[in-house]
Amino acid sequence: MEPIFFVQLSDIHVNAPEKNNPMFGVDMSAKLRAAFAEIRSMRTKPAFVLISGDLTQDGDADDYRHLRRLIDEEAERTGVPVHVGLGNHDSRPAFREGYLGEEPSEESYYYSFLEKSLRVVMLNSQIEGSHDGEIDAKQLAWLRDTLSEPAPEGTIVVLHHPVTATPNAMMDGHLLRNPADLKDAVHGQGVIGMLSGHIHFHNIGSLVGIPCAAATGVAFGLDSTSPNTMRFLDNSGYNLVTVSGGHMAVQPRMLPGEQRLLYEWDPAKQPAHA
Ligand SMILES: [Fe+2]
Ligand SMILES: [Fe+2]
Known part of the structure; x- marks a missing residue:
């Protein structure tokens, strides 16, 4: 089978x-547009x-209304579909109203789609009002049911x-609350990789x-070498993902740009940044 190539962006904070009231005085919409411009320059179209x-x-x-317009425009210019999932800075009712054009509701937003013989599952790990994440029981049951029918090239789970x-x-205090539940649901079910964001630096585990690969943010990065403070950096990155022969390969990439320190939050000295 031909390799399948796609791009994972994360944490666009638009x-x-x-x-x-741009965060740190940085235009996050411009950063998202710059990421799409780089995607358009790639030799292989995702x-x-x-x-x-x-x-x-x-x-x-x-x-969300602004973001929907921006993404529709960039998707059309780039000639690729764009699939989105929710994070802790998102709000389900506002997303449903502004992005999907639906009635506002607290209903979780999760789904799967097929790209040729690869299945991609987009989960909703956000807990309204919390930085932490969780996959609730209803979603876990849906995931188990979805994975019970294998996809030929395997499944990538995104949260x-x-x-x-x-x-x-x-x-680490604000990751997934119930990794053991997710582990049980994906173990032995043809899941070839998991993709995340949230931490704003590239991180690989299993x-x-x-x-399991976490992508840095498009909006800003965090300094992974500073374990006890949050050093917000003016940079942008993303993951290139290639699936071939039922295996996932991830290439973390950084956009050219400044690395200047935007803000440093030391919880021992300062209140949380808004
Ligand atoms: Fe984020
Ligand atoms: Fe987050």
Whole structure:
């Protein structure tokens, strides 16, 4: 089978420009557009782009309306479909209203799609009002049911919160609350990889032998060498993902750009940044 190539973006933290309150004074919409511009310059066109949560910073319906316009425009220019999932900065009712054009509701947003013989599962690990993540019982049951029918090239599971440990003690306190439940659901079910975001630096691990890759953010990065403070950096990156012969390979990439320190949060000295 031909290799399947796609791009994972994460943590784009976009807000509607009319709010005029850019995080750290940085235009996150421009950063997202720069990522799409780089995708368009690639020698191989990806089959699709996925975005693994923290779609917006504030999670208002206006933010999602702006984001939907932006993504529709970039998807058309790039000629690829864009699949999105939710993160802890998102809000289900506002997303349903502003992005999907539906009635606002707290209903979880998870689904799967096929790219040729590869299945991609987009989970909703966000807990409204919390930095932590969880896959609830209803979603776990749906996941088990979905995976019970194998896909020829295997399945990639995408969720905002990583399931494996990181070098940042502060971040490790805000990962997935129930990795054991997810481990049980995916073990031996043809899952060839798991992709996450949330931590804003590239991180590779494994879960019951399944490779797990967290992508850095498009909006900003966090300094992975600073274990007890959060050093927000003005950089952007993403993952290139190739699936071939039932195996997933991930190439973490950084966009050219500044590495300047935007903000340093030391919980021993300062209150949390908004
Ligand atoms: Fe984020
Ligand atoms: Fe997050």
